[in-house]
Amino acid sequence: MEQTENIIRTLAQAGLDLPELYQCVHCGLCLNACPTYRVLRIESESPRGRIHLVRAAAEGRIELNEGFAEHLNLCLMCRACESACPSGVKYGRIAEAARAAVGPPGSKLARGIANLAFTQLLPFPSRLRLAARLLRLYQRSGAARLVEKILPARLREMSAMLPAVPSRFFAPAAEVFPAVGARRARVGMLGGCVMSVLFSDIDNATLRVLRKNGCEVVLPKNQVCCGALNVHNGETIAAKEMARRNIDAFLAFDLDAIIVNAAGCGAAMKEYGYLLHDDPAYAEKAERFGRRVRDAGEFLFDLGIVPPAAAVEMTVTYQDPCHLAHGQKVRSQPRALLQAIPGIRLIEMNTPDRCCGSAGIYNITHAAMSQALLQEKMGSILASGAAAVVAPNPGCMLQLRYGAKRYGPPVEVFHLMDLLDRAYGGA
């Protein structure tokens, strides 16, 4: 098996003697919560197993070889184990640290491409928009249809997973938008990298919903991608730089909260304090920043929303994004908001907080596992009888839309802000 240049570095040498490792008493309560363990039923694909591997590596008992890396990389980072753990072990930190030691997943080529994206694309909004424009051109020129005919099956699937790039990106005309009616709060808002180019309508909807609920909304010009994808895949240098830029951009304003409408980004930004804890210039600011971050649904629930007037007649089920339910412990608030919309009927599916298999770039790096989980999820949605799924996170939305097309049932997929916006009369 091909060995990476990282093999020689043990975790101990990498300075990774994490206290979290010794908080795990291997009781096993996490096993059945773990999507990959449920599918494979092998201990090394479970949270307890992965923690034991990292611990064994930290103690110098095993090498950081390809096998070790693959066990860590098969993890979705959904953090369902953190919800199940009675001991409060922060598995995410352990796994991120281990991934940082072994480098990004995939073949040498895939790793190279991922690294390029993490360091040269995501931190630069203008490059990201350019890439999205090229993708749009590819999709609209008919090239996509032509190319898909000649692509190998795996790449054809990937091409089909890509959402249609909208005509307009989220490009706010101003930095500060006044509240509609009396001002109840002053908030910042993250446009987001994927959100602002692929889901610009949801960013616009979020902006309108916040304003109609009495929020003055600040969209700092200098904000960038939050760096979550980097952190999850073990890239921390560019991630830290992105965090610093966002901290500077948002803390320049006096804000009651920093609103994020993507679960993955919200979880990462709430944890900036940990990411930058060893940066003396930013540690304190990062903590302060993290305390202000709120998921859009979480914030609006706490604020108390203006009762929506328009009815949205729809039977929906709610998919808990992992980084909202497990990462931020936000479960009841989005459901309460949905039920506040006249006409919405919310029915629960089986295990709504189990990962759909999207998991950042996981559906590309580990397609087979991702598809197995997606099929199971689509089965739960079918059994619920709902006509639509609400999942307030872009990764989940892309995955579920692909699932609806590929496996059925042909449900519509919405962001919570989509439906709230409709109930407030939209644009």
Add this chain to the structure above:
Amino acid sequence: MIPGALVDELRAIVGRQFVLIKKEDVIVYEQDGSILQAMPEIVVVPASAAEVSAVVRAAGKAGVPIVPRGSGTGLAGGAVPAEGGVVLSLARLDRILEIDLENRIAVVEPGVINLEITKAIAKDGFFYAPDPSSQAACSVGGNIANNSGGPHTLAYGVTVNHILGVEVVLADGGIVWLGGRVPDTPGYDLTGVFVGSEGTMGIVTKAVVRLMRARESVRTLLAVFERPEAATRTVVDITAAGIIPAALEMMDQATIQAVEKGAPCGYPTDAAAVLLAEIEGVREHGERAMALIQSICRQNGAREVRLARDDAERQLLWKGRKGAFGALGLIAPNYYVQDGVVPRGKLPEIMARVAEIAERYGLIIANVFHAGDGNLHPNILFDMRKPGELDQVIKAGEEILKACVAAGGSITGEHGIGLEKKAYIGLLFNEQDLEAMARVRRAFDGTGRFNPAKLFPTPAGCGEVRMQPGKIPAGLWI
């Protein structure tokens, strides 16, 4: 050493992907929920009874030990491969094969998670009674091996009371049925013999389990005490009054504080002890029994007596109780759990003794236990990385077990003997008793290859058992 020919044969049986031999693949099977470790040479994960049988045959031909493993949540080292060989994981035999509500039985494979049975039938108003605290993760096969109990053991009995029959792979690879689909099959009660045999007699590949009708009403009460003796005295008084609660659990302050630190469940962290009492049955019975329990709690000086308002509060209280072991990781890196049993009337006395032992050794002992059964779980907290601490912990644990036996009790209520307590089984049984047991074992497995070095106080084996992360003190456990 595992011969290469055996590896090839096992791969042909279960498929390459499910024969693990690389160090990073097998090292995760060196431990279970206990503090003991031993490295497996090879791990095999079959998916059917036929594959289990073929694996047993192949291992038999090669003369290697077989250590069956469920979810690996055991607390006595039962799944730790003390003499190396093949660890045989039953995790992929995870199907519920049949649910027959009319006859109140289900047929399940051994890798089915305990709680999944109840989840599958709850909507029809049924449940599977044995409820170990690890029920969200532990397997039915593991429960059978250890004859596991749980909080509701008090009212419903332990696993053996809920298993009607088992399909078992014997040492020669033969597949036999013990018991069946109806209670009281004629002849020897071999199901009763097999349940609790800790993997030393054979490997379960199917089980017929008894299903129970959910009760009309369930009430849960939390009583808060300023002194631990007041709580244990209350337990004695409740049972003396003729009330059999469905569950009667106790947690002391150290445990409460760990639980609340992990995930707040509504337990007061300044209490010396709490009791969790549950009454199930018809509504009128529940009301009367609860009123009586409340007054007994108050008579014994309970500071607060609170009925759970709704199902959500009930679930939260139980979540805290069932996560208690795991939560101890928040206050210490290691815990050594004892599983002693005493006659209920001796509870106040034994608790005082445990406290005295803790103080004398300078150790913290967190108590969480099935008080109604007199089944203690004193968790001795420590840090394996501190030199010498483990020796003290083991000595303190031994004193507790001896005190339980002296009080007319036992060294294990539900966790099993495994590797961890086999040095103490002699406290309960003499040589003739043990030889009678050994003869029964030999009748099932004449080769001694099924889970060797467990249960019986055998001399040291050839494998290496360690207590993580340092080596096990020589001669202590085996």
